[in-house]
Amino acid sequence: MTTKERPKPFLIPHYCKGCGRCIDSCNKHCITAGTEIDPLTGLVPVNLDLEACNGCGLCIDACPEPYGLSPMPEGVDPSNFELQDPAKLFGEKQSAAPPTSEIPDQIIPLPRVEPLVIKGNYAAAVGALLAGCRHFFGYPITPSTEGAELMAKLLPKLDGFFLQAVSEVATVNMMYGAGGAGLRAMTFTSSPGFSLMLEGISYMIGSELPGVFINVMRGGPGLGNIAPEQTDIKLACRGLGHGNTHAISFTPSTPQEMLDLTMLAFDLSFKYRNPVVVLGDGYLGQMTGKVTLPSTMKRPGIPAWAVYGDAKHRANINTSIYLDETDLEKHNHKINAKYELMEKNEQRADLFCADDAEVLIVACNTPARMAKGAVEALRSDGIKAGLFRPITVWPFPIDLLRKPLEKAKRIVVVEASNGQLEDELRLAVSKAGIQSLPPVDSVRHMGGILPQLEEIVAEVKGKKVAA
């Protein structure tokens, strides 16, 4: 290439910030500092005098602005060039990326097999595999670790990825990445680890990204202990990081539900483009039970919105930043509309002898099993007891509670926490405008102790027993 053929630089003064970086890059001294303020930008663009220019291009390399100094387009005469519309010069397209498109999920029939006899943590892991999750990120923490260990054992056999992250903070951000790419990603954690993930969960909600968090709750606050406590109901329902955040939060009470609800969690997470939390408790994680496998599994596709890293998804972006206040408010309205849909469609509860119950016991997770046993015992003693077991704590299944509330003369909330479930109950009742709530009593334990059947029976019968 001879010097003659090299294009000389070209500059639309409005795109020049007058930084002067180009000035000393030019050995031929073609560029000089400007003296006139550009009325459009308020900046002072440089002057170009290309008499001596040899087209070396060094000034172009020195200009930080993408549309600053550029090689002269063919056919432009800079001496009488007048900018009218930049689009006329560079074309009108905003992005050359093809329109985004979806690769749909596939539902694949499974061979019928015998029920498994496995721990709750294992059941959730198996559920994740059947839901099509092939990406696990996590940090070991008792009492959730067996779930992660099983994934570490099984995922490589399915050519999936198990990755032990440097921390829970990194974990949730890996999920942000993999979920943002449109794939099914998950983690197992326990209360202190869940606390660390909250920032990332807020970002996932803000960026509308899916992901499944299995939080096998343990005793707190602080390091607490590794025994079962329903200590994070408050976090899952009211404290998922900063900002306007909610996520569907399941409270399974059997290994079977650990599997079923984990599978459902993936589907809902993608349906709403929002994280989903499965709150187990330490007891349930360790509990072995009979688990029947479903008749189908999923081979997930790639949603249209994903930032997958291919031509079909190039136009996409995952972000939670909206600089303009009206844009951010609009975004929050959009998120709120999703919350309303979830509140309308995703309330779940299990009712046991609740229709005619005069004493309605409210409990979830493992304490609900003790409560169910207590209901049977009380019924055999002629006491009309029933169980209302929320399967989602957010949204609280208030619509399903209305009917049993008509008959109930007394409510007993049984929980392994300081009243976090009762708070959700009261808030839901209040928001639903339910005027008359019968007296609410409670059987509560903290520190890793679970309410026992006998205690519940005694409370209902009006007796206290020593714990």
Added chain:
Amino acid sequence: MSTVFYDKFERHSHAEGLKGRSTHYCPGCGHGLAHKYLASAIETLGIQDRTVIVSPVGCSVFLYYYFDVGNTQAAHGRAPAVAIGHKLANPDSIVVSYQGDGDLASIGLAEIVSTAQMGLPITVIFINNAIYGMTGGQMAPTTLMGQESATSPYGRNQYMGQPMKMAELISALDGPIYVERVALFDAKQRNRAEKAILKALKLQVENKGFAFIEVLSECPLHLKMTPEEAEKWVKETMSQVFPLGVKKDLTETEAWFNPPAAIFDPGMVMTVIGGENQAPKRNCTSFPAHIAPNDISLKLAGAGGDGAQTAAMLIAQAAVNEGFDATHIPSYGPESRGGTSYADVHIAVGEVLSPASPRPNILVAFNAPSLAKFGPQVKSGGTIVYDSSTISEPPPAPAGVKQFGVPFTGIALTLGKPVVKNVVALGALQAVTNIFPTDTFLTAIRQALKEKAKVIPLNEEAFARGQKAVAKQ
């Protein structure tokens, strides 16, 4: 202008007026140059469709205004973790983590160090301008000694620690294959910077490994200098502290990153999960209601290593094989400390309600403390089986409870394998309670030992000996 930049920056204030073509960066800021070199590398390598850029928190948070590629915006410091998520989700994607000094060298240290060490083919562009830009000129981890900033108004001193030399730190790790520090202050350096960024990306395209390019950049605004002075400062002062050049180059490494596609074959998935399509033969004609009408509660208690948990699992498996519901909960939490280990098991016709066993129908005790603690809790009409090898003087059985001593440990020792004492205990349990037929237990044992078939005969023998020991009494 590179085709990798959008023709119009729609995301920049909806491309109003000149914002459709101008960056949000201050005049003379180095970010724009790094952007141009990155765009030109993407264009040169023909990877625009495959590229995902993770933008950080900092002045370059809005990198996605400009790059016509897949864009992701990450939480402060977490871009490398997000990059890993993207890379593993689609190993064919080209993932760039673009970060500033506060993001990478302060709040995100754990993420960058661990990601670099992991060595996945990811490209990190690290813009070091020795100051916090977006938040308004505070001290950065890379601020020089003596340098004034909004949070080191009298100059950085020893109490604030020394500047972080990230390129050196990252190059000391085993994970990365290419680490270079470049600058932007003159044509020669800019040329090097452009080449380094191209090379770092190329190494990813070739599936070779992790590359880290530190770019000494100018922040004229917060250095309170003209762009020209800032260039001079980086050249004469900053690059004295942060020496330029290649810190590590293993670019001759073999390509290695080529993971196979994930498997979704249902047969394979079932095999991996361990689903059995053959129903085990049922031996029970009805629920063992002679023990309890519809829900039997058991407790197995001993010291860690006695095998109480495994025995409990086998009972639960046996029950499910017979079509009943069953649960097993290991001793858990504080109780599992100090060497005690106990298991609660329930077997129910329908559904197990409360899975704990505070008042068991059956207790299997492996040592004296367990027998002393749980013996009195056994329900009237219930049964206790204990290890008479370790418990020579058992307390009297509670009223209405039958109590049997069987030398679990002694028998296991004669078989040469003390660990099978739990299977001896199961044999004894079967003989004493007839909870399930012998074959039900043996099936469960064989299932559990599927992958260790060699030890099945030994376990069968242990079970039989446990049964015989009861028959002799």
